Amino acid sequence: MIEEMLFQILTLFPEMFNGPLESSIMKRAQEKKIIELRYVNYREFTTDKHHCVDDTPYGGGSGMVLKPEPIFRCLNAVKKDTPPGRVVLLTPQGKVFKQKMARELAKEQHLILICGHYEGFDERIRTYVDLELSIGDYVLTGGELAAMVVADAVTRLLPGVLGASDSAEYDSFTENLLDYPQYTRPVEFEGQRVPDILLSGHHKMIEEWRREQAILRTAERRPDLLKEEQLSEEELAFLCRKRNLTEEL
Ligand SMILES: C[S@@+](CC[C@H](N)C(=O)[O-])C[C@H]1O[C@@H](n2cnc3c(N)ncnc32)[C@H](O)[C@@H]1O
Structure with a gap:
């Protein structure tokens, strides 16, 4: 019996995933219990009154930087009572995501995908991740599309997701x-x-x-x-x- 693969996607915009990951093959993979997708909003892990996830950069400059504490707390929470897995930070500064990496990640039981936004992350959050991935040499507004790309490419490699008629071979x-x-x-x-x-x-x-x-x-x-x-x-x-x-x- 194959264990269900768990994807936990840490995002400020969980609603973005509804269409792409809730249709077609990705939807069936969930119905067949080959994968489970959980969306966790790290805004819920803020402790201040305004639920602030970002702040201005030290040293000046434009844009807002994601604070380390909410993501850190969220990471600790999603690791509790879940199988061991890999923590992946989506960033244009990461290793470029290729099919070989999709095959490697398809061997995991649990992936935690962290989606950034705004100007990016406080550098210190990098200490808590196992892998940094970029989906290509361009800059997106947020990591959500990148997380969808990774989840989709990995899922279609899992046994039972594609029928024999559209095998990935x-x-x-x-x-x-x-x-x-x-x-x-x-x-x-x-x-x-x-x-x-x-x-x-x-x-x-x-x-x-x-x-x-x-x-x-x-x-x-x-x-x-x-x-x-x-x-x-x-x-x-x-x-x-x-x-x-x-x-x-
Ligand atoms: C506007 S970008 C920040 C870019 C950052 N200032 C830099 O130059 O590295 C906001 C977020 O989108 C995501 N992102 C943007 N481009 C990406 C890419 N090519 N691959 C993966 N994630 C990306 C990351 O999560 C990033 O933190």
């Missing part, structure tokens, strides 16, 4: 390759035909074609990824042939 980045081109009915659309090989019913040849196409697509769009992939001699030869052909055109 061949997704982009599963190896260091982008996904191969996909087609569905009709066979011909606006003069564009589905490649004959996909209609042949020859499974081995289809598999080879898909791998070649994935290699080609990755070489064209993400050569940085291909450097990490172990290609066979035949695959390297195929790539060189294709590249020469493209250069000749």
Whole structure:
């Protein structure tokens, strides 16, 4: 029996999660008790009359900084009576979140995701986190969208979340390759035909074609990824042939 994975999302805006994480596959994952999502508002862990979570920065400058105490107290509270897990701070200064990290986090039983806002966190909160993650080199208004991205990417890797028909096995980045081109009915659309090989019913040849196409697509769009992939001699030869052909055109 697989244990339910617990996500505790520490946020000032729990209502933001209602749509994206309460629909489709994420909704079903909760109904099937593969994951449990809990939203905890760290404003509730303030002790002052105005429930203040932020303050002006020491040294001056614009914007407001999240105070350490409410998040610290909230963290201690959510760790009580829950399985051991990893505390993740969402920040543009973190390690860039990739599929490999999603696979690593999918092995955890419990993830605590801390969403910042305003100008960011008081530096001292970093002492209480295990991992800092960024979802890309851009700055969002808050960590909520980033937490949704992480929760979604991790959840779809958990056993039982995806049906066999939309398995994660061949997704982009599963190896260091982008996904191969996909087609569905009709066979011909606006003069564009589905490649004959996909209609042949020859499974081995289809598999080879898909791998070649994935290699080609990755070489064209993400050569940085291909450097990490172990290609066979035949695959390297195929790539060189294709590249020469493209250069000749
Ligand atoms: C406006 S941002 C603060 C940016 C901060 N001043 C900096 O430059 O690092 C507010 C919050 O949004 C979240 N955030 C913004 N961009 C993000 C990204 N690329 N990945 C993850 N979280 C992000 C973080 O939680 C951050 O504390």
